[in-house]
Amino acid sequence: MGEFSVIGKRLPRVDAPEKITGGAKYAADYSLPGMLWCKVLRSPYAHARILNIDTSLAERLPGVKAVITGKDFGNWTWGFMPTTRDEPPLALDTVRYMYEAVAAVAAIDEDTAEEATELIQVDYEELPGVFDPEKAMQEGAPQIHDYVKNNISVEYNWNFGDVEKAFAESYIVHEDTFRTARATHGYLEPPAALAFYDPSGSITIWPAKQSPYFHYRHLAACFKLPLSRIRVIQPFIGGGFGGTKNDSLAGDFCAVMLSKKTGKPVKFVYTQEEELTTSRRRHSMIVYNKMGVKKDGTLMAIHSRVIADGGAYTAIGPLTMYLTGFMTTLPYKLPHFKHEASRIFTNNPIGAAMRGHGITHTRFACEIQMEIIAEQLGIDPVEMRLRNVIDNPEPGSIYETINKVTLKTCGIKEAIKTVAEDPIWRDRDTMPKRDGTMAWGVGLSGTSYLSGARQLGHQSCGAIVRICEDGTVNLITGATDCGQGSDTVLCMIAAEELGVTLEDIDIKRVDTAYTPVDPGSYGSRVTVLAGQATKLAAADAKRQLLEFAAKTWGAKPEEIEIKGGIVSVRKDAEKTMPFSKLARIACYSGSGAVIIGHGYSGYGLEPLDFTAGIGNGGTSYSFTAQLAKVGVDMETGQVTVTDFLIAHDAGRPLNPIGAEGQNEGGAVQGLGQTIYEDFIMDKGKTLNPTFLDYKMPRSTDVPDIKVIDIITDDPDGPFGAKEASEGSIVSTPPAVVSAIHDATGIWFKELPITPEKIVKALKEKGE
């Protein structure tokens, strides 16, 4: 659209200059004079009782300044909901997963701190462990927490419509079991923080957090301080993707506690091995899926039974399980569905949020099952989808699913049609399918994701727009850019709304002493909700400025416009001045005015019920159709992915270069979890805790990726925007699995599809 000056332009990131010159400081780059180093001692058992901890030898080591254990935190525990606060900073009397933190040391340097941890004597009584969620659910299994029965951490049972009747009326009812990988975020920056507990009773911390306000509340609760005395100063964040950097960790609490004990600043940096063995990871899930379809391909009913390996603590699990089911009704019309979701405690590391949270597991299952049924019915995969997709609601109207999820825009039909017109799809039957040992295949998916994720609590983002007297602007929000490019988009929104250029806007990172409280960077919410707050704040500042312009010119505010940094009266060419002049006039008026605009997002007020599965988990929904072309080496089982085509309905991409980058990054992360990434576990121990053995895609592994924007202009997003950063991690696994099926004739239902699994399946098939 030509009407925008800044929105929709391919603009460089506002943080690029610092990041390309090495000037951007991440948590591990901060230090203070007199700083001590913290190291954490971890349990060698996955499940054990702590009988005694003797720290005396460690305390006597020269250079050691303090040693702490679980007792130092009293009985304080934290968690996602008041009923699930089951995790202590350091294990108290029981360790529940391998390498759980049990003690911590502060010393003058990292080597001394590490040496001291080895001198701490811990007597354990090993307990029987349970590592398979289906075994952990059974009567008589080792119990991991006293407050629940049969290790059931979260359980939802939802029932919409009449599933049994719908199955009875279906032509085909298919039942399959799907399994998703034990995958993790794989950001390159390990968790780290520098903390200082001021003896007067306040905390300042520079932590690697993508949602610093969770951490702010945790610290206030743990150290019994008012929130006004918790100062979380946000460094640059080296990747987030949910989970660990949305939460607090042993290292964070210990660094603060050790600072309190010693009066010195304390820093910790986890090793990548600590990160990969102990941090929150994606839940691996078993999805027992049953789908009923009429002869003409009409989807009748879905019954999903999901069992998630929750690991040792609840963390954000109640939200995860809600997300596995509430979007079963998108993007295809579904009149009946039943969802049984169980999150089970095991003695594995903790399952938590990761990009595509909850939804990627069940959508993978539903997409592949729909393809299997389409194949049996002899219906083309595109046709099968087009017969079931939700139409884009007419402007002003709303589509509501059976569980009261509402859509104002839906670009799935256009997205599927767009990818189906591409030569990759069009020529799939005529392309060479076999070339030596290589078999080629093309697959397709059509999926959805939420934007503006909601939780059961504080939801609103706030923004402040402060006009400086030289016409430059400070944008202050509580939102965090952990790499997704939201700082740039928020600055673009402010510039567009004010009528100035992007260069005129400066954004600072979160400092909880000054920035408005914000839920955090998760569930594709920043552009939509912090974006709305920013737009409102800019409009508020503009309104104030226009009053000064009106006074100066004797005009009405509504007759004045600001565009490209020029203020003018629309119908009077004589009356024009630069924005900087108006700012000066406003700021110097009388004895001096303060021009500050403020705003906060107002979505997410209608009811939301996790336990019943009713209501909107997001404020709007994105839609994605994706093609994948793969080659499978029929001798070695190795998969080469050559092409991804992603048609994505982000409402309107505000910075297309950023939205493309999100789609590309999400797709490659999704590719990793489809064919490479998996933690190999043995009785709670992670056997591949390095990047050499936990295989993430490298530059030589990735396909050519093309992204096409489907524009739907959602009325509930700033300038029409919806989610752009998670949709492709949901669309990629089914597209790739379907392409592998096209190449091999085999439906793989367990991720990741490693070469071993392919070779084994080909042998069983007799190839």
Place this chain on the structure above:
Amino acid sequence: MKQIKMTVNGKIHELQVKPWATLLEILRDDLGLTGTKEGCGLGECGACTVIMDGKTVNSCLVLAPEADEKEIITIEGLAQGDKLHPIQEAFMEQGGLQCGFCTPGIILSTKTLLDENPKPTDEEIRRGIAGNFCRCTGYTKIFESVKAAAQKGGK
């Protein structure tokens, strides 16, 4: 302690180092050049990539004494005052970065690649940065950045 002398970004440094200290630690802790990042400390991720005598190395795997008499370039040494290096410009313009943690290493790998091969093919670009993980971008915009840098004559 061992005495070493190395040139970092054109400046000569004489340092007393522990024999087991890594080049990465010396750069970050002794010289304050925190643009070089530690991702894994095991030579797997490439975040600590620097250029040593014209070749990229994982600075976490180079012992400080091995850097004696060597010439090192880190990310801080690429721009000339306020003037960005053409590779830096290309990464900024093409969106070849997101969180930025891998970016210093990838830019330095790109520099070595283009120094040796100013007009790399797509395949050579992929191989040229294969030692550097990026978890954010999916590499697509990085490939475009390297191509744009090559077009700028970005050695």
